[in-house]
Amino acid sequence: MRVIIAKDYDEMSVWAANYVAKRIIDFKPTAEHPFVLGCPTGSSPLGLYKHLAELNHKGVLSFQNVVTFNMDEYVNLDVNHPESYHSFMWTNFFSKIDIKPENVHILDGNAKDLLAECAHYEEMIQEAGGIDLFMGGVGPDGHIAFNEPGSSLTSRTRIKTLTTNTIQANCRFFDNDETKVPKQALTVGVGTVMDAREVLILCNGPKKARALHHMIENGVNHMWTSSMLQMHQHATVVCDEEATVELKISTYQYFKDKQQIEGTIGRYYNLFK
Ligand code: GLP
Numbered sequence: 001m002r003v004i005i006a007k008d009y010d011e012m013s014v015w016a017a018n019y020v021a022k023r024i025i026d027f028k029p030t031a032e033h034p035f036v037l038g039c040p041t042g043s044s045p046l047g048l049y050k051h052l053a054e055l056n057h058k059g060v061l062s063f064q065n066v067v068t069f070n071m072d073e074y075v076n077l078d079v080n081h082p083e084s085y086h087s088f089m090w091t092n093f094f095s096k097i098d099i100k101p102e103n104v105h106i107l108d109g110n111a112k113d114l115l116a117e118c119a120h121y122e123e124m125i126q127e128a129g130g131i132d133l134f135m136g137g138v139g140p141d142g143h144i145a146f147n148e149p150g151s152s153l154t155s156r157t158r159i160k161t162l163t164t165n166t167i168q169a170n171c172r173f174f175d176n177d178e179t180k181v182p183k184q185a186l187t188v189g190v191g192t193v194m195d196a197r198e199v200l201i202l203c204n205g206p207k208k209a210r211a212l213h214h215m216i217e218n219g220v221n222h223m224w225t226s227s228m229l230q231m232h233q234h235a236t237v238v239c240d241e242e243a244t245v246e247l248k249i250s251t252y253q254y255f256k257d258k259q260q261i262e263g264t265i266g267r268y269y270n271l272f273k
Pocket of ligand 1: 042
């Protein structure tokens with residue numbers, strides 16, 4: 001697993017956006033062979049989405065031949081609710097780029113048959129050729145998508161009941177009222193994320209410090225589902241300094257030395273300047 005330590009949220013976001021943009025550009029996607037991008041929601045990717053949209057406006061990259069699959073969606077929340085993940089994605093990203101609406105896929109948390117919806121989602125990912133790059137965030141308890149602690153590390157897309165911890169973390173989007181937060185969600189599984197050819201995780205701020213520690217320093221454990229990424233052949237975590245405070249000094253120092261010797265921050269941060 002590669003770990004990139006950016007100095008702050010802005011550097012992390014620009015680095016990650018440029019990294020994703022370069023992947024898409026180098027892929028040379030066409031209508032017949034599109035780039036398949038996995039997308040997260042949450043506050044962590046907001047800067048990444050903003051910068052990707054700017055690169056799109058500047059003509060650096062196009063999303064015309066990009067197909068997206070979102071990670072998750074609440075169950076029984078109107079798609080037009082401002083906090084549905086449909087609203088989030090269209091407000092913060094899709095409405096700002098040249099993506100074709102028919103290329104956007106988000107789980108339907110209001111489907112009559114939720115299990116069929118989840119199975120169909122997995123089929124659509126297969127039909128699209130699998131996910132080339134899955135971007136993601138982590139919850140404070142280390143969950144990836146909505147794979148709460150205790151989730152199977154080989155799980156597929158399914159219904160998950162949210163933990164109290166996640167409901168408390170997400171109630172800031174629902175007037176700080178826990179009773180307004182949906183109690184269940186549809187989510188891709190840990191196995192679905194692991195099948196992606198590449199995974200890029202954003203992890204920022206002091207509230208994510210424990211999650212980062214468990215994700216990269218402890219063993220693979222279903223109580224910290226993002227730790228499964230230790231088993232992925234091509235996973236990168238990009239974090240900010242604030243998220244590193246629970247890491248061992250030796251871990252922190254190794255990744256700092258490595259990125260300095262390899263020039264990793266500058267290579268992507270300055271890419272499209
Ligand atoms: C939710 C989402 C996750 C996201 C997490 C962290 O639980 N299902 O995909 O990573 O929130 O969100 P934030 O980036 O706002 O901290």
